[in-house]
Amino acid sequence: MTEHRSDPQLTDAGLLRHFLTIDGLSRQHLTDILNLADSFLNVEDRTIKKVPLLRGKTVATLFFENSTRTRTTFDLASKRLSADLIHININTSSTAKGETLIDTLRNLEAMAVDMFVVRHGASGAAHFIANKVSPGIGIINAGDGCHSHPTQAMLDMYTIRHFKKQFTGLKVAIVGDIMHSRVARSQIHALSCMGVTDLRLVGPQTLLPKKGHLWPATLFTNVEEGITDCDVVILLRLQKERMVAGLIPNEHEYFRYYGMTKERMLHAKPDAILMHPGPINRGVEIDSRVADGKQSVILDQTHYGIAIRMAILSSVMDTQVKTRQSRRIGYEH
Secondary structure, three states, rough: OOOOOOOOOOOOOOEEOOOOOOOOOOOHHHHHHHHHHHHHHHHHHOOOOOOOOOOOEEEEEOOOOOOOOOOOOOOHHHHHHOOOEEEEEEOOOOOOOOOHHHHHHHHHHHHOEEEEEEEEOOOOOHHHHHHHOOOOEEEEEEEOOEEEOOHHHHHHHHHHHHHHHOOOOOOEEEOOOOOOOOHHHHHHHHHHHHHEEEEEEEEOOHHHOOOOOOOOOOEOOHHHHHHHHOOOOEEEEOOHHHHHOOOOOOOHHHHHHHHEOOOHHHHOOOOEEEEOOOOEEEEOEEEEHHHHOEEEEEEHHHHHHHHHHHHHHHHEEEEEEEHHHHHHHHHHH
């Protein structure tokens, strides 16, 4: 019988049972992941780009939404950890034929899958699965609705730490569709957890959280003012589906007032780094001269994503192995 957990992410000892959200994790949790990712960066320089940490383990990817970067980096991370990898094509799976998500999970569990990497359009989907999955199986949230994208936030934190060395004293601006962005939510939790106290959220009034929101950030509708003297500028993808709702007039108007140009970047510090989770929309969120410029670390983010996801996969799997071992000892006694 599956046990229900109101907060399934951590064990009683504070270890990562699953990786579902940044919210609720400590600075030590995040630092441990960043430090572990450091040790995986050199794997790519080997003749055989693999370590045996997940040898004999099976990872299944369940992506109910399209993805290129996230899915590909999870694939590479799993393979570099020597795991067996299963892709579930949702469009042709039994789920598309009417099978419930829980029945799909149960059948995959019966095939001895050890971990699921899940992306879903519904907020809270990863938590739902984590509360239903059998003990000893890990769940990694690869993005759920407008709620959370914790592994993206962690690779962003890694990128910031790499270039800025520390978080204390940094001024960070997040620019774009804050209100609907799961990336922004996870970034805000992570930046606050790591000690950033000057956090700015910049965008049109219709795409910003309502006044009085509990996020530890200052709201700006003027982009030049919002990024002034910032050390880090993070752009968000403008989701075209939001335009249908009439939240912004059109792409050209958005770029006119909020698109990141070389002239606008002059308001940030001279050594400021510019980030974007991708995919970027050139001429909408960002000018090509900035996207390809010396302050852009967008490709570095993608590069670091493999090491970060290796760190998260191995951390969760290590906890699940320990959980199984303790249960086995308990049964024997």
